[in-house]
Amino acid sequence: MADVKTIGVLTSGGDAPGMNAAIRAVVRAAIKNGMKVKGVMRGYNGLLHNDFVDLDMRDVSDIINRGGTILYTARCKEFSTEEGVRRAAENCKAAGIEGLVVIGGDGSFRGARDLTNLGGINCVGLPGTIDNDISCTDYTIGYDTAMNTAMEMVDKLRDTAQSHDRCTVVEVMGRHAGYIALNAGIAVGASYIVVPEKKLDMEALISKIKAAHAMGKQHFIVVVAEGVAMEVEGGSNWIAKEIETATGIETRATILGHVQRGGNPTVTDRVAATTMGHHAVELLKEGIGNRVVGQRAGKVVDFDINEALQMKKSLPMDLYAIADDVSF
Numbered sequence: 059m060a061d062v063k064t065i066g067v068l069t070s071g072g073d074a075p076g077m078n079a080a081i082r083a084v085v086r087a088a089i090k091n092g093m094k095v096k097g098v099m100r101g102y103n104g105l106l107h108n109d110f111v112d113l114d115m116r117d118v119s120d121i122i123n124r125g126g127t128i129l130y131t132a133r134c135k136e137f138s139t140e141e142g143v144r145r146a147a148e149n150c151k152a153a154g155i156e157g158l159v160v161i162g163g164d165g166s167f168r169g170a171r172d173l174t175n176l177g178g179i180n181c182v183g184l185p186g187t188i189d190n191d192i193s194c195t196d197y198t199i200g201y202d203t204a205m206n207t208a209m210e211m212v213d214k215l216r217d218t219a220q221s222h223d224r225c226t227v228v229e230v231m232g233r234h235a236g237y238i239a240l241n242a243g244i245a246v247g248a249s250y251i252v253v254p255e256k257k258l259d260m261e262a263l264i265s266k267i268k269a270a271h272a273m274g275k276q277h278f279i280v281v282v283a284e285g286v287a288m289e290v291e292g293g294s295n296w297i298a299k300e301i302e303t304a305t306g307i308e309t310r311a312t313i314l315g316h317v318q319r320g321g322n323p324t325v326t327d328r329v330a331a332t333t334m335g336h337h338a339v340e341l342l343k344e345g346i347g348n349r350v351v352g353q354r355a356g357k358v359v360d361f362d363i364n365e366a367l368q369m370k371k372s373l374p375m376d377l378y379a380i381a382d383d384v385s386f
Contacts, residue, residue: 060345066110066155068098069127070134070162070169073319074186074200076327077127077161082118083335084159089115091343096155100130101162102137102169105146110153122328125203125320131162137169140176147177155179157342159335161199163187164367167350171363180347182338183363184331188319191235193369194361195352199334201238202326204231204318208242211314216246216279225249225267225278225301225309229294231318232283236373238318243281244381250278251381252297254285255373260297264304270386271305278307287313333358 067084069077085095095113098104111117121128136142150158150173157180160170170181185192188204208230219226232238236253243251249270250263267278280301287293294311302309323331334351337358341349350366352359361369 060343062093062156062343062345064094064096064154065157065159065339065342066096066098066150066153067113067129067159068101068104068161069129069131069186070101070160070166071131072163072187073126073131074188074198075125075203075319075321075323076199076331077186078121078124079323079328079331080161080184080186080199080335081127081129082122083332084339085113085118086115087336087339091339093339093343096153097129098158100132101166102134102146103132105149106134106136106142108149108153122332123322125322143169143172143176147173147179150177150179157181157347159184159338159342161186163192167363167367171348171367174348174363180342180345182341182347182360183350183366184334184338185350185352188238189232189235190237191232191371192352192366193371194350194366195354197330197353199327199331200319200323202324203321205238205241205245206324207318207321208238208314209245211317212242212246212248212279212281215312216277219277219279222308223276225280225298225305225307227280227282227294227298227301227309227311229282229284229287229311229313231314233285233288235371236283236285239281239283240373240378240381244377246279246281247385248279248281248381249275249385250280251378251385252280252282252286253373253378254283255375256378258286258290260300264301266386267301267305267307271307
């Protein structure tokens with residue numbers, strides 16, 4: 059067993075519900091194993107500016123239920139340079155940090171890889187992103203909460219759509235992956251779901267709405283992933299105008315935006331964050347770094363960071379086909 063005395067923990071990239079639960083698990087598991095923990099404030103910026111705080115058991119009390127991250131998060135261009143990585147590693151060593159848990163997405167993991175390889179600081183990544191777009195894991199921290207938030211918001215929008223016989227185009231998060239759009243779309247009974255993995259077919263979308271309208275349906279929900287909207291000039295508002303022009307049905311667009319990042323994490327996110335955070339500490343305790351922790355078939359696993367970054371993840375198109383079959 060490696061004699062690791064102090065580890066650090068940071069959150070990087072976009073915030074995700076459950077990050078605090080992961081921080082709590084890392085701190086408490088480390089202390090239980092005789093290690094000290096330093097929190098790194100505002101992601102990799104904290105490493106470059108020596109912005110460290112000592113964390114004990116009580117510092118992470120009553121945070122498991124809170125959204126966001128008590129360590130704050132930010133992106134850091136300076137850290138993307140070799141000079142920045144080496145300076146961050148020197149600061150870690152000066153502070154006594156021998157291993158680091160990095161909670162974030164693929165970009166955060168690339169930084170963790172560089173810090174391990176160039177700086178000699180063992181790093182372990184935890185997948186924290188609402189988009190569920192990290193390929194080495196079936197599940198990412200924050201995803202379940204985001205889906206449930208999107209579902210709740212669309213349920214509320216449906217009341218207005220139904221009251222006014224409208225079509226509502228709802229844009230949800232998911233720049234490169236359609237997991238939130240697909241699952242939230244199924245959960246709210248959307249008439250049509252648009253994801254980045256499948257080319258937008260306005261003719262098919264409009265035809266489906268027309269056919270359902272002819273059968274007596276009066277209000278419609280169309281769920282669009284933001285990645286698709288970003289590729290279309292005018293975005294979701296353009297899609298709404300096209301639908302209204304072609305069908306004569308009053309159509310409005312609503313962009314849910316960052317509300318999907320916030321809120322109290324669900325049971326699923328709290329448990330996933332806790333088990334993965336605990337596993338990260340077990341790896342660092344053994345002097346093992348350059349790993350990414352994830353979940354496969356309900357079990358906690360870990361992969362080499364390079365291997366993890368090269369993996370590809372595919373949206374389950376069989377589920378998309380089911381959604382299409384039951385959304386008429």
